[in-house]
Amino acid sequence: AYSSWLSTTATKYNCYFMRKNYFFKATNIVLLLLFFTVLQIAQYTFVFHNIVLPTFWYLDFLLVLFFGSLVFLFPWRLFDKIYIPIIYGITVVFTLVNINFFNTAGDIFSLTYLAMMENSLNVAASAASIDIPFTVLGSLSILLLIAVILLFDRFLFKQDKEVFKEHYKKNKLVTSILAVVTVLICFTSYALTSANAMPAFLDNTILIEKKDNFKEYGMLNYYLKEAPYILFGDKMNNKVEKQLKEYFTIPQTTANSFTGLLKDYNVVNICVETGDDLMLNETLAPNLYSLFNDAITFNRNYSKNKTNISEFIGMTGSAPVAGIAKKYQYSLPFSVPTMLHEQGYSTLYFHDAPYETDVYDREELMPKLKFDEVYMRDDLFPGEPGWDFSGTFSLDSDAMPVVADKILAHKDDKFYAYYMTLSMHGPYDRPKNHERLEEKYGGKYYAAVANGQFVNPLKGTVNEHCVDNYMMAVMDFDKGLGDFIQKFKDNGVYDKTLFVLYGDHEMYYVGADGIPLNKTLCQTEDMSYAKMYKTLMCFANPQLKKKFGDMIYDQFTTPYNVAPTILDLLGLKYNPNYYLGCSLFSPEMKKKQVFYSIELSAFFNEDFWSFSHKETFRRFNDKADAKEFLQEVSRIVDREVKLNIIYTNDFFSTHDFKDYTF
Numbered sequence: 001a002y003s004s005w006l007s008t009t010a011t012k013y014n015c016y017f018m019r020k021n022y023f024f025k026a027t028n029i030v031l032l033l034l035f036f037t038v039l040q041i042a043q044y045t046f047v048f049h050n051i052v053l054p055t056f057w058y059l060d061f062l063l064v065l066f067f068g069s070l071v072f073l074f075p076w077r078l079f080d081k082i083y084i085p086i087i088y089g090i091t092v093v094f095t096l097v098n099i100n101f102f103n104t105a106g107d108i109f110s111l112t113y114l115a116m117m118e119n120s121l122n123v124a125a126s127a128a129s130i131d132i133p134f135t136v137l138g139s140l141s142i143l144l145l146i147a148v149i150l151l152f153d154r155f156l157f158k159q160d161k162e163v164f165k166e167h168y169k170k171n172k173l174v175t176s177i178l179a180v181v182t183v184l185i186c187f188t189s190y191a192l193t194s195a196n197a198m199p200a201f202l203d204n205t206i207l208i209e210k211k212d213n214f215k216e217y218g219m220l221n222y223y224l225k226e227a228p229y230i231l232f233g234d235k236m237n238n239k240v241e242k243q244l245k246e247y248f249t250i251p252q253t254t255a256n257s258f259t260g261l262l263k264d265y266n267v268v269n270i271c272v273e274t275g276d277d278l279m280l281n282e283t284l285a286p287n288l289y290s291l292f293n294d295a296i297t298f299n300r301n302y303s304k305n306k307t308n309i310s311e312f313i314g315m316t317g318s319a320p321v322a323g324i325a326k327k328y329q330y331s332l333p334f335s336v337p338t339m340l341h342e343q344g345y346s347t348l349y350f351h352d353a354p355y356e357t358d359v360y361d362r363e364e365l366m367p368k369l370k371f372d373e374v375y376m377r378d379d380l381f382p383g384e385p386g387w388d389f390s391g392t393f394s395l396d397s398d399a400m401p402v403v404a405d406k407i408l409a410h411k412d413d414k415f416y417a418y419y420m421t422l423s424m425h426g427p428y429d430r431p432k433n434h435e436r437l438e439e440k441y442g443g444k445y446y447a448a449v450a451n452g453q454f455v456n457p458l459k460g461t462v463n464e465h466c467v468d469n470y471m472m473a474v475m476d477f478d479k480g481l482g483d484f485i486q487k488f489k490d491n492g493v494y495d496k497t498l499f500v501l502y503g504d505h506e507m508y509y510v511g512a513d514g515i516p517l518n519k520t521l522c523q524t525e526d527m528s529y530a531k532m533y534k535t536l537m538c539f540a541n542p543q544l545k546k547k548f549g550d551m552i553y554d555q556f557t558t559p560y561n562v563a564p565t566i567l568d569l570l571g572l573k574y575n576p577n578y579y580l581g582c583s584l585f586s587p588e589m590k591k592k593q594v595f596y597s598i599e600l601s602a603f604f605n606e607d608f609w610s611f612s613h614k615e616t617f618r619r620f621n622d623k624a625d626a627k628e629f630l631q632e633v634s635r636i637v638d639r640e641v642k643l644n645i646i647y648t649n650d651f652f653s654t655h656d657f658k659d660y661t662f
Contacts, residue, residue, distance in 0.1 A: 027152060028080050031084070031149065032088055032145075033065065035141060036064050040054075042134070046134070048215055051215060054214075055215065056197045056218065059221045062186070062194075064087070064220070066183070067087055068186075080149065081150065085146045088141075088142060092138045096135055099134045100135075106600050107599060111227055112322050198217055203234075205637060209601065209637065210611075211602070211611040211612075215611070233647075234644055234645040248577045248642070249662050250577060252576045256568070258547065258568065258583075259568055259569075261543065261569055262541060262570055265569075266414060266498070267415075267498045267566055268488075268497055269315075269566070270499070271420050272424070272535075273420065275502065275536050276503065279424070284445065284454055285474055285475065291481070291538065294545055297538045298538065300555060300556050300557060301537040302557075302604075303502065303503055305319070305599045306598075306599055307505070313562070314559050315337055317562075320644055320647035321644055322647075326361060331368070332652065335370070337349075338369065338370040341370040345415055346416070347370060347372045347417075348373045349362070349375065350380070350406070352376070352394040353376055353394070354378055355376050357387070362374065377394060395476050396479075396481075397483070399422070399480065400480030401483045404483070404488065408487060408488070408493070424470060424474060426508075428509060429510070434469040437476055438472060442472065445471060462512045462513050463517060467517075500566065502536070503537065504559075518533075530604045533604075556595075556606055558595040564581060569585075580596060592624075594629065594636060603636065605629070607624035608621075610629070616629065
C-alpha cells in the first residue's frame with residue numbers, strides 16, 4: 001500500500017512539475033516576444049519615423065516564436081536562462097548596428113558588410129558615429145530580460161527540488177512528443193505565412209530595394225532572405241538565360257552629334273576622393289578651376305557610394321549590388337577598360353595606396369577588368385614606406401607627377417588611364433593627418449579666408465577646422481593636378497586627351513561633434529535629401545569644349561553617365577542596355593535621370609526620393625510627376641536585377657557576349 005501511494009504521489013508530482021516547467025518555458029517565450037516587439041518599435045520609429053512596425057510585422061513575430069519554441073526540446077531550465085537571452089541579444093546587436101548605420105550613413109546593415117569587414121574596419125571606423133542612448137538602452141534591456149527570467153525562475157521553483165533528471169526519465173516520451181509538436185506547429189505557421197506574404201521577386205530585389213524590403217518584411221526576415229542571396233547569388237537556368245538574351249538584344253539608338261567627336265583620343269579618368277562641389281574655388285584650386293573652364297561642367301551632379309563602388313561605376317556603368325567580391329572573375333565585355341583594351345589602347349590603373357593597406361583589393365580586381373598595368377604605392381615609390389589610416393596619408397601632389405610620367409610613357413600609343421586620388425580622404429578631425437598640409441598650404445589658405453576669397457560654411461562652429469583641413473587637402477590635390485596637366489601639355493598630348501573628373505561621394509566623414517559633416521553642412525538630421533550628395537564632374541578637352549560652347553550642362557547627372565559618355569565620344573559601338581545611365585549627349589537625357597545609391601539603397605533626383613519602385617518617400621518639387629519618376633526607378637531596378645545575374649554568375653566567363661548584344 002505504501003509503495004502504491006508513493007508511486008501515485010511521484011506521478012502526480014512529475015505531472016505537476018512538467019506543467020510547471022512548460023509554464024516556465026512558455027512564459028520565457030512570451031517575455032522574448034514582448035522585449036523583441038518593444039525593440040522593433042524603437043528601431044522602426046528611429047529609422048522610418050512614422051512607421052512603428054514592419055508592414056508584415058507578424059512574420060518576425062512568428063520567426064521569433066519558432067526559434068523560442070526550441071526551448072521545449074530541452075527539459076533543463078538552465079538552457080532557457082542562456083538560450084533566450086542569446087536570441088534576444090542577437091536581435092539587440094542587429095538593431096543597434098542598424099541604428100548606428102542609419103545615424104552615420106542613412107543606411108541599414110547588410111550581411112554584405114561582413115564579407116568586407118576584415119578589410120574595411122579602418123574605413124568604417126573613420127566614418128563611425130555611435131548612438132550612445134540607444135546603445136546603453138539596448139544593453140540594459142538584455143540585462144533586464146535576464147533579470148526577469150532569473151526572478152521568475154526563483155519565484156516559480158523556490159520550493160521544488162532539482163528533479164529534472166528523474167522527471168525527464170519518467171516523462172521522456174510525452175515531453176519529447178509535446179516538444180516536437182510545439183516546434184512543428186510554430187515552424188509550419190511561419191513557413192506558410194511567409195510563403196504567402198513574401199513574393200518570389202523579392203529574391204532578386206532583396207538588396208536593390210533593401211530599405212523597402214526591410215520596412216515591409218521585418219529585420220529578421222530580411223536577413224533570412226538576404227543571407228542565401230549573398231552566399232549563392234542569382235539563380236541561373238535556361239529560362240533566365242533566355243530572358244537575358246531577349247532583354248540585352250533589344251536594339252537601341254545611340255548616335256548623336258557628339259558620337260565619335262574624339263575618335264582615337266586618349267582618355268584620363270580621375271575619380272576624386274570626396275569630390276564635394278565645395279572644392280571648386282578659383283583662389284584655392286586654380287588648376288582645377290582652369291581645367292573646368294576648358295571643360296563641359298556639370299553643376300547638378302550627384303553621387304553617393306563607397307569609393308570602390310564609384311570607381312567601378314565609372315568603369316562599367318553599374319556595380320554589383322552585393323558588393324565587389326574576390327570570388328568573381330568580372331569578365332565584363334561592356335566595361336570601358338575591356339572595350340578599349342580590345343581596341344588596342346594601353347589600359348593603366350593608379351592609386352597611391354600600399355598593397356597591404358588597400359582595403360578594396362585593387363591588385364586583384366583591376367587585371368580582371370582588363371587593365372594592362374596596375375600601379376599602387378609600392379610601384380610608384382618602390383622602397384619607400386607605406387602609410388595607414390592612423391594619419392600618414394600619401395599626398396596627391398607627390399603622386400600625380402609620377403603617375404603622369406607612367407602614363408606618358410605610352411604617349412606614342414592610345415591609352416586609357418584611371419587614377420583614384422587620395423589627399424581629400426577623411427576624417428578631417430585628426431590633427432596628425434593635416435600637419436603637413438597646414439605647413440604647406442596654411443598660409444595661402446588662411447589669407448584667402450581673411451580676404452573673403454573663401455568662406456568656411458562652418459565658421460564659428462566646432463567643425464570649422466574640419467572644413468579648413470579638407471580645403472587644404474583640396475589645395476594639395478590641385479597642386480598635383482597642375483603638375484599633372486602641365487606634363488601632358490609639355491609632351492604635346494593634352495589636346496588629344498579627354499580628361500574626365502568625377503567625385504566618388506560627398507564629405508560624409510564624422511566631425512568633431514560626432515555628427516557626419518554632410519548633415520552639418522546641409523543643416524539636417526535626415527539623410528534623405530538630394531542636396532547632401534552634390535559632387536563635381538567635368539569632361540575636359542579643347543575640341544569637346546569648342547563644339548559644346550560656353551554653356552553649363554544644366555541637367556541632373558551622375559557617375560552612371562561616365563562610361564557610356566566616354567564610349568560615345570570615342571565613337572565605339574556599345575550596347576546601352578548594359579548601363580544604368582546613358583551618354584550625356586544621348587536623346588535619353590531628355591528624360592529626367594534618377595540616381596541609384598547602392599550604399600543608401602535609395603533612388604533620387606532633384607524632385608523625389610524613394611526606396612523602391614512602388615512609392616516615393618519624399619518630394620522636393622511640388623510640380624514634378626511622381627509617376628514618371630517611379631517609372632524610371634522601375635527601369636533601373638529591372639536592369640540592375642539582370643546585371644546582377646551577370647555579376648553573380650560570372651556570366652560572360654562561360655557565355656559569348658556576341659550572343660547577348662545587338
